Amino acid sequence: MTAGKWRKSTRSQGSGNNCVEVRLSGSVEVRDSKAPAVGSLAVDRAEFAALLRSVG
Structure with a gap:
């Protein structure tokens, strides 16, 4: 992921x-x-990695 660039979730509909x-x-x-x-x-x-582990 490139720093500073907004990326949309691949799970977005x-x-x-x-x-x-x-x-x-x-x-x-x-x-x-x-x-x-x-x-x-x-x-x-x-914290973000922990969030991803908990929902993935």
């Missing part, structure tokens, strides 16, 4: 209704692609 985007900076940022102006949630990489 093609209709665009359930889209989550992530990007790497010093941390991992997560946002709703339908409402990017609302902002993003930033977590450290270890």
Whole structure:
């Protein structure tokens, strides 16, 4: 994943209704692609990895 570039989840539906985007900076940022102006949630990489393990 390229630092600074927002990437859409591969599990997002093609209709665009359930889209989550992530990007790497010093941390991992997560946002709703339908409402990017609302902002993003930033977590450290270890926390994000734990989240992925728990839902995967």
